[in-house]
Amino acid sequence: MAKSSGPAGTKVTIYDIAKIAGVNPSTVSRALGKPERVSAKTRKLVEQAAAELNFRASPLARSLLTGRTGTVGLIVADITNPSYFDMIRGAQAAAAANGLTLVLAESAESAATELRVARRIQPSTDGIILASPRMSDPEIRALNATKPVTVINRSVAGVDSVVPDVEPGISEAVRHLASGGHRRIAFLAGPDTSWLSARRWECLRSACEWTGREALLIPTTAPTAEGGRRAARDVIASGATAGLCFNDVLAIGLMRELQAAKVTIPDEFSVVGFDNIFGSDFTTPALTTIAAPFTEAGATALSLVLAALPNADDGSPNVRGAGGAELPTSLIVRGSSGRLLGG
Amino acid sequence: MAKSSGPAGTKVTIYDIAKIAGVNPSTVSRALGKPERVSAKTRKLVEQAAAELNFRASPLARSLLTGRTGTVGLIVADITNPSYFDMIRGAQAAAAANGLTLVLAESAESAATELRVARRIQPSTDGIILASPRMSDPEIRALNATKPVTVINRSVAGVDSVVPDVEPGISEAVRHLASGGHRRIAFLAGPDTSWLSARRWECLRSACEWTGREALLIPTTAPTAEGGRRAARDVIASGATAGLCFNDVLAIGLMRELQAAKVTIPDEFSVVGFDNIFGSDFTTPALTTIAAPFTEAGATALSLVLAALPNADDGSPNVRGAGGAELPTSLIVRGSSGRLLGG
DNA sequence: CTGAAAGCGCTTACAG
């Protein structure tokens, strides 16, 4: 039996290595952590012993000393909402590229849960990213006072953020719809705690005003396909001939329900979504949507957290809340929008 | 200025609390951790002080002592592959329900990366779940010797696992296709390191044999939409009139490419996927697919890891590799499959 | 270049 494969649970420490290498534990630590500070011979001895015992340093013990966990948290409202997929992917890739581990958590669209989860993971992470947070500004600032926080799809004074510049995408969409003969455009809103939904609505209203169109706000029960279906009746009742939806899933739900009610899309009604999610081009007609570079948003958020970390060199606290990125949006025209029949 | 909002980075410890509560640090620890072992007065004192200082116990320090991290890792091949979404969701929900944090990591479909990532996160987790792992059996067993491992979509001797029972779903699919007049059925394979792909192919072959149909194996370049598109030519060349695809994304890619080549679906060719992913009903025609309860798979995997944890009571190492769950699959017939025109 | 000691923040027998 090789002793290297001890029973599960046997923890190999630097002391074990020190013993068989015949050196002091502190020398083991050095040999492994800063090999250049140790003689070639010692290093070899230690490395051999470490390999033999299949040693893995405890990140916990190290973190306790260094104050760094090598982990960044990402909290999203709904882990299965495809709008977040690219963001998660972007953050995860950026974390891996920086030798960090990403912890993913979910808030179930609840501000209270979000705060609880954030508090829970904060002590074991170096910083956290909040995707479309539902908490209040002061709550976010309080978290940011403990460890670096970056918010995505929201702007909070004193906190690093990554937000889409919604203007270009929405302007394009309104011009596109206006040229298709649409005069009354409905906005199917997101959760009312959503900063981004408010921004999009504001922007739509102003774009409609500018082009002499009418903008209508239609609340929804949830930013899901079901939420879109349920809103369909109100949309039709409003007299709008086009709907801009807070996200693509909502848009797909709306389109399905309208089609079920024999409304032809886009001849009788145009549907435009947001986010260009996976599958948004699977529908018939394929969904027109306003896209934002979410992969980049996730990566940028991670780099902002990284930049806000206390400097490893001098330990000086870094500036926080100075960072901010605005990512451009654009319209992707597909089949679900176009000229209004007889419009 | 309230002193409760100290500058960032000021770490509040039980010593600070002990000082202002006028008790020993160990008493603080007890008051917070096992309140029943402390007098009501002391408890109140400590709780007040803790609240005042906005104290949060360091999970790192605690983990170092207890050996428990309160974290479970989940490694998937591709974080944006929708086949994994429900699995991730199920595991995440089950983790949260048990007061655990889920760490999500990605292996980029590479066995080497997978092993590296697993080793990296193992020390800071209590156990890990490997979704459709690409590593070798011995590598997985070695990981399992250190800390509990549960594999999903794979069976490894001595390791807990959750696998779909592919038989019912595939049998149904073959009967469905046979009754539609299909005699030659292609299987668009997954990665050749995929245990599940091998299983599905075996099962399809045996089901075809049983019903007197011909089964053909068509390799693909990747389990993605692009992989499906690229395989389309081979599929047609094979003379098959129906294709069972390793996953839905592959199936959607295949369907799109065939449609682009003016093949009418399902009149001239039937397409069946696996996994019933989000969006698989968005296509036209909607995708017929073989579904497995992935949310449940994720949750079950988490509970298996939990059960394999060393017993908190007596610290006795728990049995590992004894657990195993088989989850039933079923066919969801939608528009992409049916009777072969003139078949 | 290397050793001995102190300490990161907590928990847990052990006394009293």
Added chain:
DNA sequence: CTGAAAGCGCTTACAG
């Protein structure tokens, strides 16, 4: 019920 001490596994000045 509470205090004093030891220890989890590592790192880092401080001597030599």
